[in-house]
Amino acid sequence: MHIKIPQIAVPNFWLGNLGGVDNYLRHRLHKGALGQFGASSLGYPLHVVEYPHEGAAKFMVIGGTHGHEPGGVASVMNLIHLLETGRDLAGQPHDRLLELAGSLHLYLVPCLNPDGRSVCPDSFYCQGLDTTSAYASGIQKNGDLVPYDADSEEPCYYFDPADALFVGGQFNGAGWAINRRLSDDHSEAVEVQSLLEFVQGPGVQAAIDLHACGYNFAFQVRSHEAPYWPIMREWQSRAEFLFRSKDRVLGKLHGDGDPPTPPSFFFNSALLHQHAQLMYMAYEGRQGYLGRTSFMPLPTEWEIIDDYLTAIQVFLELGVEEHYARANEEVFG
């Protein structure tokens, strides 16, 4: 079935559209090397852009795990453009971020879940109705939402696409929830499993996964061992300072405690941490959609992207200072 996706006009720098991303990656890279670590369940290429730096520590930035969160994709594309030209796609400089990024070996994944991205609009901004839930979950044939967050003992890990008009951005095209697992053995989502296999090779020290269900907050790495917890608290402290200096709010570190309570199921963070022996953090930026008072005042698209770039800046700063390397060494030897 063909689903018509309403496309809201977005600024050019809000580059979250699959076709636009693909076009940029194929024609506008001069410094970064375009690679592919697999294909999605619907056959979209899984792109990674590598910025090699001889002898430097390696880090990864991941956008588009959830298809209804275009801001993460747009932010990775703005980071790529910054590395290519010295400015983001809106023409703005980010001097400290550029300096840090230029000293490191980076792997940038603009969109981990292109299947999910392909069924969602590029923006929910100014749509007037809050349609994000519908695109995040998908719609069953009877008109109900796909029960992604059903009030049951077990959340939804899989929904048969044959029983839906479409499965939403939380899923890949085969119906697997992209970011939750019953075990940390492997992922049934081919995109996540392909990423895992890719990242085990080059020795990446840490990854940051960009999401957008909330209002600027990061998660404590609850599935990681104790040496990693202070790193997130340090990230929080530095990020809070930067957000405050821009007159923006950063929520408290989600799930932190003494000790933090582990989540009741496994996220990609646990999977990649265990198998690729790296630190895996998740940051939730602003979605920018109407309809929920908790998202007021509405940020501009550029502010949303600047929030993500700020989060990445602190992530890389801690990498330069070898926080992740020390924790990885302590835990994995």
Ligand SMILES: [Zn+2]
């Ligand atoms: Zn998300």
